[in-house]
Amino acid sequence: MISKEIKIAFEEYSTLDQLNSSDKDLCLEAVKAMGNSHSPYSKFRVGAALRLQSGKVIYGSNQENVAYPSGLCAERVALFHWGANHPDDPIVSLAVTAHTNEFSLVKPVTPCGSCLQVLAEYEQKQGKAIEVMLYCQNGSIWKTCGVQCFLPFLFFEDRLK
Template identity: 70%
Template sequence: MINHEIKINFEEYTSVEELGQADKELCLEAVKALANSHSPYSKFRVGVAMRLQSGKILHASNQENVAYPSGLCAERVALFNWGANHPNDPIETMAITAHSDEFLLTKPITSCGACLQVLAEYEKKQGRAIKMLLYCQQGAVWTATGIESFLPFLFFEDRLNN
């Protein structure tokens, strides 16, 4: 038997005020994206702001549907928008925040497994890692570069590209 251990690295800031100006602004843009969330069932809004290499910022939010699971998470809304409209302008940084109408969030939220796998696909597609900012409006910000920090066992099979 061989025992393996996986370690991840991320930085934790106690508030958005500790970030550099560009990252702070992107987190606040993610808050703005919450306004367009369609989440009448979960009452859990998620907002995303992505900064592209050109400086352009894309906004996205979760979109629920009464015919669950027909909705889509904010991260995939953002990534599919990028893939369809801006594929030659690499994603540099992605900020994610959330708000619940039912309870107070006290730590950053993380992306679901499906969103992490899509993030992995788009990192591979653009040939570079994406800096992630997970922002809790009432507290900490977690930062990491590269999706492997969140999903160490990515699914990739290079022979599928043939």
């Protein structure tokens, strides 16, 4: 038997003011995107903003539907919009934030496994990692370089290409 260990690294910032202006702006764009959330059932609003290499920002917000699981997470809304409309303009970074009036969020909300898998596919497609910032409006910001920090055992099978 061989024992192995996986470690992840991320940066934690206590306020937006500790980020560079570009990252701070993208976190605020995620808040703006959250305004279009359709979340009447969970009342848990999520916003995502993608910054592309060209500087363009793409927005996504969670979209729920009474016929579960017909809804879609904010991250995938933004990522699929990129894939359909801007696939030749690489994604540099993604910021995600969430809010609910039902309770207080005290730490960043992480993307679900489906969103992480889509993010992984698009990182592979563009041949480079996507910086991810998870912004808790009442708490800290977690910043990572690439999806493998969240999902070290990604599902990839090269023979499926």
